[in-house]
Amino acid sequence: MPIEFNDTLVIAISSTALFDLAESHRIYMESGVDSYAQYQIDHEDEMLKPGAAFGLVKKLLSLNETKKDTPKVEVILLSRNSADTGLRVFNSIENHQLKITRAAFTSGNSPYLYAEAFGAHLFLSTNPKDVLQAINAGIAAATIVSPTQSNNDSDIIKFAFDGDAVLFSDEAEQIFQQDGLEEFTRSEKQSAQKPLEGGPFKNFLQALHKLQKEYTQDNCPIRTALVTARSAPAHERVIRTLRYWDIRIDEALFLGGMDKTKFLKAFGADVFFDDQEGHIDRAKSHIPSGHVPSGVINE
Known part of the structure; x- marks a missing residue:
């Protein structure tokens, strides 16, 4: 039977909210998509630094450690990268030991429709247009404009x-x-x-x-x-x-x-x-x- 997330809190997150992709974005803006793609491929074994929502995601995923057979939280990666350029993102997910296994790579298109398809309760992104589209589709969504480190060091x-x-x-x-x-x-x-x-x-x-x-x-x-x-x-x-x-x-x-x-x-x-x-x-x-x-x- 297909897997369902009926009793699971589902968070959809963009790659730019999860990781710091400022340098990659600068190359995209200055040199275009081909240079961006080559840069990501050339650096795909270089671990990305945490982004705005990294701390929140890590703490949410920690809720699964007590009941690994029935996860309480599912985090889904939604990215405007292609699968090819997104390999660096998945490598960084693995290197940071984040239990994120599902993703949608849209090659430049807005990924908000997949937030609805995955049944996401929340969509976090750094792209205001994607967030607005999600809000208009009835999905809780927000543009993260925050520090890369959580202010709360407790487990709560x-x-x-x-x-x-x-x-x-x-x-x-x-x-x-x-x-x-x-x-x-x-x-x-x-x-x-x-x-x-x-x-x-x-x-x-x-x-x-x-x-x-x-x-x-x-x-x-x-x-x-x-x-x-x-x-x-x-x-x-x-x-x-x-x-x-x-x-x-x-x-x-x-x-x-x-x-x-x-x-x-x-x-x-x-x-x-x-x-x-x-x-x-x-x-x-x-x-x-x-x-x-x-x-x-x-x-």
């Missing part, structure tokens, strides 16, 4: 999410952008009992929650945090929405417009997802971060 994997236009739809954000804070607050207080619609990362959070339930709360290796600019009284609708979804968030930070960066550092996030590039720009030098091109802010 920590995910931080913005709320509106990431976990939730941007219905409330639209009111804020159009009518201002006062009307946003009035509307959210009035709608406190009405759950928000899900955003692009709802299904990913749901998959994380399902994985978390395989552990006791005291021994869970995954921790989640909502880090939002909302404050009271707009907090109530968020709490009731998560309760309605029956999804656990371990920590919720209602910051009322304060800069999120120092709170993300205090949480020790392995990755932070937000729809606003300004928040990403402030956080990315300290916290591995992913821009989610969703909602009215990104129109």
